[in-house]
Amino acid sequence: GQQLNQSPQSMFIQEGEDVSMNCTSSSIFNTWLWYKQEPGEGPVLLIALYKAGELTSNGRLTAQFGITRKDSFLNISASIPSDVGIYFCAGQTTGNQFYFGTGTSLTVIP
Amino acid sequence: NAGVMQNPRHLVRRRGQEARLRCSPMKGHSHVYWYRQLPEEGLKFMVYLQKENIIDESGMPKERFSAEFPKEGPSILRIQQVVRGDSAAYFCASSPWAGGTDTQYFGPGTRLTVL
Numbered sequence: 361g362q363q364l365n366q367s368p369q370s371m372f373i374q375e376g377e378d379v380s381m382n383c384t385s386s387s388i389f390n391t392w393l394w395y396k397q398e399p400g401e402g403p404v405l406l407i408a409l410y411k412a413g414e415l416t417s418n419g420r421l422t423a424q425f426g427i428t429r430k431d432s433f434l435n436i437s438a439s440i441p442s443d444v445g446i447y448f449c450a451g452q453t454t455g456n457q458f459y460f461g462t463g464t465s466l467t468v469i470p
Numbered sequence: 471n472a473g474v475m476q477n478p479r480h481l482v483r484r485r486g487q488e489a490r491l492r493c494s495p496m497k498g499h500s501h502v503y504w505y506r507q508l509p510e511e512g513l514k515f516m517v518y519l520q521k522e523n524i525i526d527e528s529g530m531p532k533e534r535f536s537a538e539f540p541k542e543g544p545s546i547l548r549i550q551q552v553v554r555g556d557s558a559a560y561f562c563a564s565s566p567w568a569g570g571t572d573t574q575y576f577g578p579g580t581r582l583t584v585l
Contacts, residue, residue, distance in 0.1 A: 363512075391571045402474075402561050402576040403513070410571040448512065450574070456567050457526060458503065458574055462512045 366449055366461030374469050379436040381464040388429035389451035398445045439468050474564050474577035482583045483552050491547040491580045495564030502545040503563045504537060552584045
């Protein structure tokens with residue numbers, strides 16, 4: 361099935377730094393979703409975006425639904441050690457199928 | 471409001487046995503998705519079901535794997551005659567979709583180990 365292009369694949373940053381990751385697709389989506397997964401757990405929904413151009417925040421997290429409906433980014437400001445995990449983007453199609461990015465592994469160095 | 475529930479959380483089977491994985495969607499959700507994840511890898515789509523219907527099973531192997539979501543009760547992912555390569559984490563997600571935009575919520579997963 362289709363897979364989204366997510367970058368970067370991994371990030372090693374110092375505590376306090378800002379983080380940015382993005383996803384692109386050749387198809388348009390109705391919804392963009394961002395999840396965080398920690399070891400041994402299921403993905404947890406962080407932010408859901410429903411309109412092109414929409415900018416949504418959840419605490420230190422900010423995500424945007426690209427105006428072309430083919431991309432999205434997630435920013436994390438002032439990173440802390442508990443931000444460690446794998447972040448996945450997902451796009452929802454008109455037929456209600458979901459396609460996932462390959463993940464961005466985030467390591468925060470105290 | 472309870473989230474998506476999966477059981478068992480861990481399942482150990484010997485080669486040739488059957489594995490049954492259960493998923494109870496969030497209350498009010500009638501759409502269920504199953505995904506498979508290998509260590510250090512992303513989520514691989516397997517099957518999308520609505521109550522009593524399989525909508526898309528394009529990601530599911532044609533042999534040994536089957537899925538159902540009956541009118542009453544949880545969704546079941548069934549793997550017959552398991553092999554070592556079936557060892558993985560299997561995640562279920564549910565959504566309330568009624569047309570237009572939608573959001574998926576995941577369960578904690580079932581970790582299958584085949585000896």
